[in-house]
Amino acid sequence: MNKDSRKTASKKPPVVVRKIAGKKNSPTGPSHPRPRPAAPASKAAPPAKPSVQSKPAPVPHSRPVPPPSPATPVIAEPGPSKKAQEKQARRELLETLRERWPQTFPRDYRQVRPLAIGIRQDIASHLPEQPLSRIGAVIGLFQHLMGPAYYGAVLKGGPRYDLDGNPRGAVTAEDQDRAKSDLQAFYERRKERQKQRSAEKAGTSPEA
DSSP states (O other): OOHHHHHHHHSOOOOOOOOOTTOOOOOSSOOOOOOOOOOOOOOOOOOOOOOOOOOOOOOOOOOOOOOOOOOOOOOOOOOOOHHHHHHHHHHHHHHHHHHHOTTTSOSSGGGOOOBOTTHHHHHHHHOTTSOHHHHHHHHHHHHHHHTHHHHHHHHHOOEEEOTTSOEEEEOOHHHHHHHHHHHHHHHHHHHHHHHHHHHHHHHHSTTO
């Protein structure tokens, strides 16, 4: 074979590529893998069922508590007056004198003797918590309760006695005159009280 026949034989017939309608030409460049469609979203997990808790123990039936009633205002009762308190304090002090110095402040009127001058200060030295005015009032109360017995003892004269029963000082003529006046005033007050009681009794009697 000559060279021309070799060239003719070596040439291949041209291949005609027809395009198919409706299809796009494939890219001439390097092919890229198509992205896979995203997987469908997984279904949401069903909500967890609430844990079954044990039922609370039944509460024992109790009676309904009634609503509190409105507070009643407390009315403070008036206490004893100062005069009543002082009167009570004098009685208590007289009882103290009788228990502590029975020979000077006896309960039996037959044992009454004239009190020493200045005995009020003597009592105050032993009972400093007691005011002098109260002590003086209690001494007068003792003399008044003994009544004619004490004034009669002073009218007799003789010594006076201290808290320990020892003689201290003597009764003077002036003391006797004063005791006489006090005794008369005592009887007059007694008569007035008797008249007042008689009048009150007559006024409240059914015959009145």
